[in-house]
Amino acid sequence: MAVLPGATIGILGGGQLGRMFALAAKRMGYRVAVLEPSADSPCGQVADIVIQKPYADQSGLKELASVSAALTYEFENVDAIAVEFLEAQKTPVHPSSKALRITQDRILEKVFVRDCGIPVTPFAPIRSAQELEAAMAQVGFPSFLKTSRGGYDGKGQIRVENVEEGRKAFAEFSGRELILERLVPFVKEISVVACRGSDGAFASYLPSENMHVRNILDLAILPARVSESTAQAAKEIARKVAEGLSIVGTFCVELFEVADGSLMLNEIAPRPHNSGHSTIDACLCSQFEQQVRAVCGLPLGSTELLRCAAMINLVGTGEGDQLDGVEELLRDPDVSLHLYGKTHAPKGRKMGHFTVLANTPDEAEKRARELQKLLRWK
Numbered sequence: 001m002a003v004l005p006g007a008t009i010g011i012l013g014g015g016q017l018g019r020m021f022a023l024a025a026k027r028m029g030y031r032v033a034v035l036e037p038s039a040d041s042p043c044g045q046v047a048d049i050v051i052q053k054p055y056a057d058q059s060g061l062k063e064l065a066s067v068s069a070a071l072t073y074e075f076e077n078v079d080a081i082a083v084e085f086l087e088a089q090k091t092p093v094h095p096s097s098k099a100l101r102i103t104q105d106r107i108l109e110k111v112f113v114r115d116c117g118i119p120v121t122p123f124a125p126i127r128s129a130q131e132l133e134a135a136m137a138q139v140g141f142p143s144f145l146k147t148s149r150g151g152y153d154g155k156g157q158i159r160v161e162n163v164e165e166g167r168k169a170f171a172e173f174s175g176r177e178l179i180l181e182r183l184v185p186f187v188k189e190i191s192v193v194a195c196r197g198s199d200g201a202f203a204s205y206l207p208s209e210n211m212h213v214r215n216i217l218d219l220a221i222l223p224a225r226v227s228e229s230t231a232q233a234a235k236e237i238a239r240k241v242a243e244g245l246s247i248v249g250t251f252c253v254e255l256f257e258v259a260d261g262s263l264m265l266n267e268i269a270p271r272p273h274n275s276g277h278s279t280i281d282a283c284l285c286s287q288f289e290q291q292v293r294a295v296c297g298l299p300l301g302s303t304e305l306l307r308c309a310a311m312i313n314l315v316g317t318g319e320g321d322q323l324d325g326v327e328e329l330l331r332d333p334d335v336s337l338h339l340y341g342k343t344h345a346p347k348g349r350k351m352g353h354f355t356v357l358a359n360t361p362d363e364a365e366k367r368a369r370e371l372q373k374l375l376r377w378k
């Protein structure tokens with residue numbers, strides 16, 4: 001049975017993804033409850049009910065479930081046990097703890113992807129010093145040694161060029177479950193944000209073309225400048241993942257495009273994704289509204305791109321907490337500014353983003369790069 005506007009949706013995690021989800025939900029007439037340990041969180045600032053307790057706190061989880069008619073989470077590093085606990089409270093939770101368990105563990109994720117018949121980065125799991133040696137012999141170099149769980153935005157990974165560096169990196173991650181992945185000489189990084197509804201309906205946005213700086217997404221261009229067949233293949237990968245996980249909700253597949261145009265899956269995020277933020281301004285139904293619809297058992301919305309878009313992340317530099325240049329930025333009427341309500345802008349913290357709409361992806365990229373120069377933290 002659908003959860004209709006007027007009801008409360010509960011969300012685990014109070015970051016910017018929760019905030020943008022909450023804003024979409026509230027626009028549709030829902031109320032929002034959030035469980036988040038920190039005060040004044042991006043999502044807490046816009047939620048109707050804030051339960052300020054640790055994510056794994058059972059009384060907090062029970063309270064969240066008791067005030068909510070549907071539940072979701074906004075990031076994949078929440079403990080799957082907390083999501084299982086919520087599932088036991090009988091309020092529907094989407095995506096399921098099964099989808100979370102697989103996607104929050106790089107080893108389980110890569111095995112799942114391979115079993116779905118999707119090309120994946122060459123990899124080997126490492127749980128001991130012996131497995132490290134075997135993995136290095138199998139995968140080769142250059143490669144990335146990554147923690148199997150808990151990494152994001154390039155955290156928890158070290159690039160290694162040879163056996164000595166592999167051993168050194170292994171020692172740095174001592175005691176953790178690891179994965180060695182071969183470096184893929186990609187020509188482009190793209191992603192597909194998609195959504196599967198509770199009735200099995202599937203809807204995907206066009207692929208986004210993503211550029212990173214120090215492993216953090218810097219610029220995302222919608223649509224990606226790839227061939228029609230590559231775009232179709234990327235969407236097909238997203239569909240296979242959706243069906244394999246039986247996921248209900250918005251999710252993202254991150255892909256590498258290699259020189260011959262073929263694709264390799266890098267990562268799955270079981271939630272709205274940074275590369276999909278421009279769907280707020282460039283599509284009738286954003287990735288966040290889509291998530292609301294899926295979580296509430298409603299029909300999915302249109303993923304049609306109304307105009308090309310480029311999104312620039314506004315990442316803290318540590319030089320100050322004030323964003324300078326906002327007035328100049330907003331002189332461009334095709335710009336939409338999204339700030340997440342965070343007061344401190346340390347280096348590497350995602351503080352907000354802006355989207356610029358244009359007639360072609362090339363024009364969107366050019367204007368985004370010019371506009372980016374107007375802004376700085378001070």
Ligand code: AMP
Pocket residue numbers: 121144151152153154155181182183184185186189212215254266267
């Ligand atoms: P991840 O956290 O796995 O998404 O990695 C963050 C970024 O590091 C990716 O977006 C890529 O730019 C780069 N990266 C990670 N793994 C690989 C790989 N196997 N080959 C090439 N680049 C990679």
